[in-house]
Amino acid sequence: MADKSFEVFPKNPKKTYGLMELVKGTGPIVNKEPEDTIFTWPNLFYLEFIVALIIIAGILFLSLYVGAPLEEEASRDTTPNPMKAPWYFLGLQEMLVFFDPWIAGVGLPTLILIGLMLIPFLDINKKGKGYYTFSERKFAISSFSFGMGLWMVMIVIGVWFRGLDWNWYWPWENAHLHKPVASGLRDLPVMFSRILGISDFAGKGLADFLVLIYFGLGLLIPAYIFKDFFKKLGVLRYATTMVMFWIMVGIPVKVGLRLVFSIKYVVMTPWFKI
Amino acid sequence: MTYKQLTDWVTSTQIYKAIFRHGYEDTPRNRALTTFSNVLYHLHPVKTRRESIKIRYTWCMGGTSMLLFLMLAITGVLLMFYYVPDARRAYNDIKDIMNVVSFGSTFRNVHRLAAHLMVFTVWVHMTRVFLTGSYKSPREFNWIIGVVLLMLTLLLSWTGYLLPWDQLALWAITVGTKMAAAAPFLGVEGPFGAQLGIRPDNDLKFMLLGGTEVGQNALLRFYVLHCVVLPLMVVMFLAIHFWRVRKDGFSGPL
Ligand code: HEM
Numbered sequence: 001m002a003d004k005s006f007e008v009f010p011k012n013p014k015k016t017y018g019l020m021e022l023v024k025g026t027g028p029i030v031n032k033e034p035e036d037t038i039f040t041w042p043n044l045f046y047l048e049f050i051v052a053l054i055i056i057a058g059i060l061f062l063s064l065y066v067g068a069p070l071e072e073e074a075s076r077d078t079t080p081n082p083m084k085a086p087w088y089f090l091g092l093q094e095m096l097v098f099f100d101p102w103i104a105g106v107g108l109p110t111l112i113l114i115g116l117m118l119i120p121f122l123d124i125n126k127k128g129k130g131y132y133t134f135s136e137r138k139f140a141i142s143s144f145s146f147g148m149g150l151w152m153v154m155i156v157i158g159v160w161f162r163g164l165d166w167n168w169y170w171p172w173e174n175a176h177l178h179k180p181v182a183s184g185l186r187d188l189p190v191m192f193s194r195i196l197g198i199s200d201f202a203g204k205g206l207a208d209f210l211v212l213i214y215f216g217l218g219l220l221i222p223a224y225i226f227k228d229f230f231k232k233l234g235v236l237r238y239a240t241t242m243v244m245f246w247i248m249v250g251i252p253v254k255v256g257l258r259l260v261f262s263i264k265y266v267v268m269t270p271w272f273k274i
Numbered sequence: 275m276t277y278k279q280l281t282d283w284v285t286s287t288q289i290y291k292a293i294f295r296h297g298y299e300d301t302p303r304n305r306a307l308t309t310f311s312n313v314l315y316h317l318h319p320v321k322t323r324r325e326s327i328k329i330r331y332t333w334c335m336g337g338t339s340m341l342l343f344l345m346l347a348i349t350g351v352l353l354m355f356y357y358v359p360d361a362r363r364a365y366n367d368i369k370d371i372m373n374v375v376s377f378g379s380t381f382r383n384v385h386r387l388a389a390h391l392m393v394f395t396v397w398v399h400m401t402r403v404f405l406t407g408s409y410k411s412p413r414e415f416n417w418i419i420g421v422v423l424l425m426l427t428l429l430l431s432w433t434g435y436l437l438p439w440d441q442l443a444l445w446a447i448t449v450g451t452k453m454a455a456a457a458p459f460l461g462v463e464g465p466f467g468a469q470l471g472i473r474p475d476n477d478l479k480f481m482l483l484g485g486t487e488v489g490q491n492a493l494l495r496f497y498v499l500h501c502v503v504l505p506l507m508v509v510m511f512l513a514i515h516f517w518r519v520r521k522d523g524f525s526g527p528l
Contacts (some may be wrong), residue, residue, distance in 0.1 A: 044327050051329075060380075070387035071440040071442050074361075074439045087390075087452070101455075129410045130408065251411070
C-alpha cells in the first residue's frame with residue numbers, strides 16, 4: 001500500500017499548518033488500520049446499484065405473472081368464509097382461536113413491540129457484536145429464534161391449513177365441505193372445582209395459583225441454576241427478561257392446553273379472561 | 275473528438291461545475307468528494323470498511339427495504355392519479371387501472387408485490403441486525419427506531435389493503451378494526467372499556483373508521499393515512515435511522 005499512497009489534500013506551500021486540538025472520544029473508525037477501508041465511491045455504490053437493478057428487474061418480471069388480486073366489489077351482503085387477514089397478520093389471527101380478541105389483537109402485538117424495543121436494554125452481553133455467533137449468546141439467539149419460529153409456524157398454518165370457519169383443513173381435504181362444530185370447551189377453574197369437588201372460588205384460586213407458580217418458578221429456577229447470569233443482569237433486568245420470556249413460552253403452552261384438554265380459560269376475573 | 279476530449283470539455287463547462295463540486299478524474303480526492311459533496315451519497319461515509327460491505331454480513335436487507343419503499347412511493351403516486359377515495363367509485367377506479375390505464379396493471383402489480391416484499395425484507399433485516407448483535411450499545415436507540423419502522427411498515431400495508439374496496443379489503447379491515455373495539459381501556463368490548471364510559475361512538479374503532487362500520491369515512495381516513503401521514507412518518511424515522519447508522523458507526527466486522 002505504502003508506495004501507492006499519496007496525500008489526499010496536498011499541502012499548500014503558502015500556508016502554515018498546525019495541530020489545533022486533541023479531543024478524547026470514540027468514532028466509528030478510531031483504532032482501525034487505514035488499510036482495511038476502501039473508498040465508498042465507487043466500491044459500495046456500484047454494489048448497491050447492481051443489487052438495486054437486479055431487484056427492480058426481478059419485481060418487474062414477477063409483476064407480469066403475479067397479479068395483484070381484485071375480488072368482487074365490497075358488499076355487506078356476503079361474508080367471505082374464511083376471512084383471512086394479509087399473511088403477515090395471520091399469526092395474530094391464529095391467536096384469535098386461542099385467546100380473546102383483546103389479547104390476540106391488542107395485547108400480544110403491544111407486548112411484541114415493547115418486547116422488541118426492550119431487547120437492547122435486557123441483553124447486556126458485550127460479546128457477539130458485529131459478527132454472527134451462537135456459542136457466545138446462546139440464550140439470546142435461542143429465545144429470538146423461538147419467537148420467530150413460532151411466528152412463522154402460525155403464518156404457515158394460517159395460509160395453508162385454515163379453511164371454512166377457520167377450521168383445520170389438510171391440503172387434500174375438500175375445502176368446500178363444512179366441518180362439524182367442535183365440542184364444548186371447558187374452563188380450568190371450573191374443571192378444578194368439579195374434579196376436586198371444591199367451591200368455584202377455590203377452583204379459581206387454584207388456577208390463579210398455578211399461573212403464579214408458573215411465573216414464580218420460571219423466575220426462581222433459572223436464577224438458581226445460572227447464578228452468574230442473574231448477578232450480571234441485576235434484579236430488574238432479570239425479572240423483565242424472564243417475565244417476557246415466560247409469556248412468550250406461555251403462548252404455545254396455552255395452545256397446548258386448549259388442544260389437549262379443551263381448556264378455554266385459565267384465569268377468570270369479572271373483567272377479563274385469559 | 276476523442277472520448278477523453280469530450281469528458282474534458284463537459285467537465286470544464288460552467289454548468290457541470292455548478293452542479294458537481296468535484297472533478298471528473300479518478301483521484302482519491304475526487305472519490306472522496308463524490309461521496310460527501312452529494313446530498314444522497316453522503317448518507318454513506320467516504321470510506322467503508324472492506325468487510326462491512328460484504329453481502330453475507332448485511333444480506334443487503336436494509337438497503338433493499340429502502341429501495342422497495344422508493345419503488346412504492348413512485349408507483350403509489352402514479353396510482354394516486356387514477357384513484358379517488360370515494361366508496362362509490364374506488365372499486366371501478368381500480369378496475370380502470372387494471373384494464374384501461376396504460377401500464378396501470380403493471381404499476382398496481384409492482385405496488386402490491388413490493389409492499390408484500392417490503393414487509394418481508396424489513397423483517398429479515400431485523401433478524402440480521404439481531405443475529406449480528408448490532409442493537410447492542412451504542413445502537414440501542416436505532417434498534418428502537420427500527421421497531422417503529424417495522425410497525426409503520428405493517429400499518430402502511432394494512433391501510434393500503436382497504437383502498438381497492440373489494441371483498442378482501444372490506445372484510446380484512448372489518449376483522450382488523452374489531453380488534454380495536456376489543457382494546458383494553460379504549461374499546462367498547464375490551465376489558466375496563468365499559469367501566470371507563472367507552473361507547474361504540476367514542477371508542478378506538480370509531481376513531482379509526484370515522485363511524486361504527488367500514489364505510490366512506492373509513493375509506494377516506496385510510497387513504498389519507500396510507501398516502502400522506504404514514505409515508506411522511508416513515509421518511510422522518512428513516513432519516514433518523516440512517517443518521518444514526520452513520521453517527522453510531524456501522525457494526526460490521528473489523
Ligand atoms: C423501513 C424499514 C427499514 C429500513 C429501510 C432500514 C434501513 C437500514 C439500512 C439501509 C441500514 C444499513 C445497514 C444494512 O443495510 O443492514 C440499517 C441498519 C440498521 N437497522 Fe434498519 N431499516 C429498517 C428497519 C429496521 C428495523 C425493523 C430494525 C430493528 C428492529 C432496524 C435496526 C437497524 C439497526 C440497529 C441498524 C444498524 C446496524 C449495524 O450497525 O450493523 N432497522 N437499516
